[in-house]
Amino acid sequence: MAVAVEMPKLGNTVEECLIAKWLKEEGQRVSAGETVVEIETDKTSFEVTAPADGTVLATFFEQGALVPVFTKLFVIGNPGENVEAFRPQSKGSTPAADAAGSPMPSARNASTGGQPVAAAKASLPHSAAPSSPRARRFAEEHNFHPPVVNGSGPAGRVLEADLRALYHSSPKVSGAASRRVQNGAEAPLEGSGIGGMVLASDLDAPETRISGVREKIARRLRESLASTAQYTLHSSADARGLLLLRARIKASSAGPDINIPDININDLVTFCTVQALLQVPELNVLFLDGRIHQSRGVHIGFACDTPRGLLVPVVRNAQALTVAALAARMKELSAQTVQGKISADDLTGATFTVSNLGVFGIESFTPLLNPPQVAILGINAIQLKAVRKEGKVEFIDSIGLSLTLDHQIIDGAPGARFLKVVREKIENVEQLCTI
Amino acid sequence: MYDLIVVGGGPGGYEAAAHAGKMGKKVALVEKEQLGGTCLNVGCIPAKTFLRSSRLFRECREAAAYGVRVGAPEFDMPAVVERKSRIVAALGKGVQGILKRAGVEVIRGHARLLSRNTIEVAGSRYEAANLLLATGSRPAVPPISGIQSEHTLDSNTVFGLQHVPKTIAIIGGGYIGLEFACFFQEIGTQVSVFEMLPQIAAGADGEISTRMLQILERKGIEFHLSAKVLRIEGHTLHFAAPGGKQSSVEADYILNSTGRVPVVDDLGLENVGIDFTSKGIKTSEQGKTNVSGIWACGDVTGRRMLAHAATREGIVAVNNMFGRKDRVRYNAVPAVVYTHPEVAMVGRTEEELRNAGIKHKKSVVPMAVAGRFLIEHEDGTGLVKVLCGSDFGEILGVHAIGDGCSEFIVAAAIMVETEMCVADASEIVFPHPTVSESLKEAMAGVH
Numbered sequence: 001m002a003v004a005v006e007m008p009k010l011g012n013t014v015e016e017c018l019i020a021k022w023l024k025e026e027g028q029r030v031s032a033g034e035t036v037v038e039i040e041t042d043k044t045s046f047e048v049t050a051p052a053d054g055t056v057l058a059t060f061f062e063q064g065a066l067v068p069v070f071t072k073l074f075v076i077g078n079p080g081e082n083v084e085a086f087r088p089q090s091k092g093s094t095p096a097a098d099a100a101g102s103p104m105p106s107a108r109n110a111s112t113g114g115q116p117v118a119a120a121k122a123s124l125p126h127s128a129a130p131s132s133p134r135a136r137r138f139a140e141e142h143n144f145h146p147p148v149v150n151g152s153g154p155a156g157r158v159l160e161a162d163l164r165a166l167y168h169s170s171p172k173v174s175g176a177a178s179r180r181v182q183n184g185a186e187a188p189l190e191g192s193g194i195g196g197m198v199l200a201s202d203l204d205a206p207e208t209r210i211s212g213v214r215e216k217i218a219r220r221l222r223e224s225l226a227s228t229a230q231y232t233l234h235s236s237a238d239a240r241g242l243l244l245l246r247a248r249i250k251a252s253s254a255g256p257d258i259n260i261p262d263i264n265i266n267d268l269v270t271f272c273t274v275q276a277l278l279q280v281p282e283l284n285v286l287f288l289d290g291r292i293h294q295s296r297g298v299h300i301g302f303a304c305d306t307p308r309g310l311l312v313p314v315v316r317n318a319q320a321l322t323v324a325a326l327a328a329r330m331k332e333l334s335a336q337t338v339q340g341k342i343s344a345d346d347l348t349g350a351t352f353t354v355s356n357l358g359v360f361g362i363e364s365f366t367p368l369l370n371p372p373q374v375a376i377l378g379i380n381a382i383q384l385k386a387v388r389k390e391g392k393v394e395f396i397d398s399i400g401l402s403l404t405l406d407h408q409i410i411d412g413a414p415g416a417r418f419l420k421v422v423r424e425k426i427e428n429v430e431q432l433c434t435i
Numbered sequence: 436m437y438d439l440i441v442v443g444g445g446p447g448g449y450e451a452a453a454h455a456g457k458m459g460k461k462v463a464l465v466e467k468e469q470l471g472g473t474c475l476n477v478g479c480i481p482a483k484t485f486l487r488s489s490r491l492f493r494e495c496r497e498a499a500a501y502g503v504r505v506g507a508p509e510f511d512m513p514a515v516v517e518r519k520s521r522i523v524a525a526l527g528k529g530v531q532g533i534l535k536r537a538g539v540e541v542i543r544g545h546a547r548l549l550s551r552n553t554i555e556v557a558g559s560r561y562e563a564a565n566l567l568l569a570t571g572s573r574p575a576v577p578p579i580s581g582i583q584s585e586h587t588l589d590s591n592t593v594f595g596l597q598h599v600p601k602t603i604a605i606i607g608g609g610y611i612g613l614e615f616a617c618f619f620q621e622i623g624t625q626v627s628v629f630e631m632l633p634q635i636a637a638g639a640d641g642e643i644s645t646r647m648l649q650i651l652e653r654k655g656i657e658f659h660l661s662a663k664v665l666r667i668e669g670h671t672l673h674f675a676a677p678g679g680k681q682s683s684v685e686a687d688y689i690l691n692s693t694g695r696v697p698v699v700d701d702l703g704l705e706n707v708g709i710d711f712t713s714k715g716i717k718t719s720e721q722g723k724t725n726v727s728g729i730w731a732c733g734d735v736t737g738r739r740m741l742a743h744a745a746t747r748e749g750i751v752a753v754n755n756m757f758g759r760k761d762r763v764r765y766n767a768v769p770a771v772v773y774t775h776p777e778v779a780m781v782g783r784t785e786e787e788l789r790n791a792g793i794k795h796k797k798s799v800v801p802m803a804v805a806g807r808f809l810i811e812h813e814d815g816t817g818l819v820k821v822l823c824g825s826d827f828g829e830i831l832g833v834h835a836i837g838d839g840c841s842e843f844i845v846a847a848a849i850m851v852e853t854e855m856c857v858a859d860a861s862e863i864v865f866p867h868p869t870v871s872e873s874l875k876e877a878m879a880g881v882h
Contacts (some may be wrong), residue, residue: 174854176829192762199854200829 002077003051004086007039009069011344014041016068018212024056027079036074039067040212041344045308050076058083064209134160142167145182176200213308224368229407232366232378233415237423239382239399241430242268266302266356267327268433269379269399272425273354274298274318274326275432280418284351286372287409293372301350301370302330304337312370313337314350323433354379358399367404374409377422378402399426437461437563439756440554441539441749442546442702445472446742447733448569449530449539451749456537458757463563464539465546465556470530472571473695473734474742476523477591482614484519485594486773489621493775500813510622512598519594548703551728565728565756568716569749570702572695572734577606581667582691589691590615596688600624604672604686606664608635610772612692613651617774620656627657627684629664629674636772640784640834642799642820647778647836650816697735720762722752730756744768767852771841776817779844782832782851785822794825798880800873802837807868812838819877821857828857828881839870847874857881 007017020038024030035047036056050056054076061067075083131139131151135158139145144167151158173187177200181187185206191198210218224230242265249263277284277298286293298319301312313333318326336342355367356379367378380400386393401422405415425432441452444466452464469476488510495508534541544557553562574589576582588596590611603619605612608630620626628635635651635658636644652658661677673683697715710717710725715737722730730752733745747763754761769781788795802808802817809815817837823830833847850860857878865875 174829175856175859176824176827176854179827179829179856193764193854194852197853 002057002075002081002083002086003054004072004075004083005036005048005051007067007069007071007073008046008048010039010041010044010046011348013348014069014344016066017041017046018215019061019063019065019067019073020045020212022059022063024050026056026059028056030054030056030076036076044311044342044344044347045213045340048073052076055079057081058086060086060088130155131158131163132160135163138163138167143178144170146170172196173198174200177203180206211308213311217309220370221368224371228369228371230366230369230404231407231412232402232404233412233419234364234400234402235419235423236380236385236398236400237426239265239397239426241427242399243382243397245430245433261324261328262331263323263327265358265382265399266354266379267323267330268429269356269426270300270302270318270330270354271323271326272429272432273352273377273422274300274321275425276418276421277352278319279421280414282414283375283405283410283418285374285409286351287374287406288372292409295351297351299349299351301353301373302334303353303355304334306338306340308340311337311342311347312350312353313342313346314348316349352376358382362400364400364402367402369404369406371406374406375415375418376404378404437463437561439463439565439567439753440465440546440561440563441567441569442554443472443569443571443733443735444470444530444541445569445571445733445745446474447571447735447745447749448472448567449534450746451567451569451732451753452539453533453537454750455753455757456534456539458753460757462537462539463542463561464534465542465544465554467543467545469527470534470541471523471527473573474745475526475530477594479742480523480526481519481594482590482611482618483773484522485515485618486614486775488515488518489618490775493621497813510599512596512622516595516597546702548707548729551707551726554703565730567722567749567752567756568702568704568724568729568731568735569733569745570698570735571745572697572740574691575694575696576691577664577693579606579664579666584667584669586670586687587667587689587691593690600687602686603627603688603690604629604684605690605692606672607692607694608632608658608660609637609692609694610770611694612690613647613772613774615690615692616651616656617654620651620654621775625657626655627659627686629659629662629672631661631663633661633677635660636778638784639772639778639780640820640832641786642818643778643780643834643836646816646818647774647776650776650836651774695734695740697737699735718748720751720765721755722748722763723755739765739768739770741768741770764852767848769844769848771844773841776815776836776838777841778834778836779840780832780834781844781848782830783822784832784834785820788822788831793831795822795831796825796828796881797822798877798882800877800880802835802840802870802873804876805868805870805872808837808839808870808873810868811870817873819873821874821877821881823857823881829854830857830860830878833874833877835874837870837873843869843871843874846871 017039020040022037024036030036030050032050032052034050036050037048039046039048057075057077059074060072071088072086075086138160146166149158149162149166152162153159173181174193174197177198180200180203185203187198188202190196191202193199246265253262284295284298297317299314299316300318301314304311304313315329333346352373353370353376355376357365358379358381361381363380365378367376369376380402382397382399384395385398387396403419438460439455439462441448441464444464448464449470452462455462492508492510495505498505542556546554546556549555553560599622602625605616605628608628612628613636616626616628634644635648663675665673665675667689670685671683672689675681699711704711707726716724716731716735718724718731718736722732724731732748732752734740751761751763766782772778797820799818799820802819819835822832830850860878865872
């Protein structure tokens, strides 16, 4: 009995997912629980498994297709069973799906699943002009299929002599490199092998399609720049209190009391930012369709560097958390994010974002807004800064802060006032945090 | 002012000097001992001479299996040593001839660098636009108490042995230790090998080293793996077995073959700021050191420590110093272990491919698929293993154990060097009947 498997809904806000990779093809046998296809949302990836033992009878979308949730993806059953009843209607798919991968005709397109080398061979030589039979034979015998040949025969017809001349003047390419060249890689004129032979290592790495996650990041960032009027303010705060507190936490967490949580500089600065937002709620808003939505809760997004790209997990209602609870939640979310196990719902709904590049020694940068949010705070490295104190110059540890704002909503002065509040919170962090 | 002064007259140095000489350059070569280096005087050549005699001795004993009756053979150690000396002397003369014909001036003595283009030998100074350091290596002396006692041999002193020992304990189950283990076992010595690692022939493909261990154990060589040698007292070698249990063996001789260390001391390398450690002088694939005009090749670089690698490195360095672009493609440098049976390999091992995450396919066939192998070796055993890329079938590694493989590994080296794919290589005609056909069969087994 054939069963169809649908695109799952990976979170409340997820409407469609991208087919990242088919691991099984039509006609292949699978066991219950085996992964058939990998899918991606803009935030995370997921494996769709076979619900029962059987044969993959049909796959309805190509790799790269954007498919609405609850749409049937593939059918498992016994060979010979009819799958037409399960085939999704093409009008059900989104415009993107129409462009990238409308439901396929019943057989998988040979050109996508076939051997690229064989496919290339079938249409060779590539030049538009016809080739003489002897030229075609030469090309086959020498496995030599140049993309362009200037034919010297009548009407530009490619003769054997044309191919032969080109063959002997072409760089020698190793077996491994030539197969990659047939797959689209470009060979340099001279390689690093024997007698200048072009080796596989002399070829540029093949072009790769960016992942679904990366594609979404790219679109978001373009939209961010196109739809807002962003500008960045740079400032710094006395970090001596931060460092003292951090040292104290480190010393006591290494001690006998294991209940003291590990809280780092980033956690402390994020906590200060939450407190500042409670004091200046004008920045804890979303700007959507010409309207300002004030948020009651402070939902802090924090930028997370993952193998799949930048992701921003969100701590909801951070205003209700102690610094220890905030630190613990951030640790938990970032671990899930890095491992790719985070739920899509934990990657949306932020009202303000922090991004820390200080660990890389960055001294200032211009964080990009994540609309409809109107502000994002960049945390920079701690550096020594000269300050004048009672007629003397003193060097103090100082942490850099870069605040990007949407000028549509937040003017320079209120933005600067908020940054001043953040600075004060950081400088009084020891009083602010009860650990 | 010379175009090139080469320091060291081993297979790295003398070949490079001759190559530069043939290019018409003004070349000098400094050697403090014998021309030919370790390889010719106390390495490859003497060892293979010994192994030739021990193999013949064994074959005489086994001749009846081939339908040939001989009396009880005797092993005449002084005659074997004398033959070895004769061959070494003849080849040494050959090296002199090569240098002479190439117009290379040979300077005798110990060289020290004074600056990036000046060296001092026996009180005289010589200047050159380029210096090629090819000072080679010496046997490592591990910090084991008693390692330098009178009953301890190393790969230099072992070649002076005048009689067949009853027992020998070999420290080190690497290529050199295993070759000596085979030699002594074949001439009737009771052999035990002590290896620190859990496997022998470190660096070889795992399947090959496992097979080698089985074969050598069957021949009667005793192996102590994961064993730590603690100290040597007279004829007694004390060691700790895995788990720490201490034990000892008695042996007529104890052979130290724990590897070789680059000769980097007392050369004045620090005078010119060359980047080096006790593991060797750092070089590029072109043979360059960090100091412009100073080049290095062979064991002193600590890279492959094989005579033929040294030769290639020296020639590559000379080509580059005189404007001919060249580089050593280390992935295609073959290696041979002259044990009985021989081991030969080129390219990557299965373990290396797995660790590098390179998707690959493999095919393993017994060497006996080649009729010639059966003809040549009554009771012979061996295998050939081919590793290739899973997408295109390019040959990434070939590993073989079984007599005869040292002579056909060069075919595999060409395939690796030119990144030949199995589909292309299958068009090559292998002569019949030869042992090399086992390589063809192994390639045919790649699916």
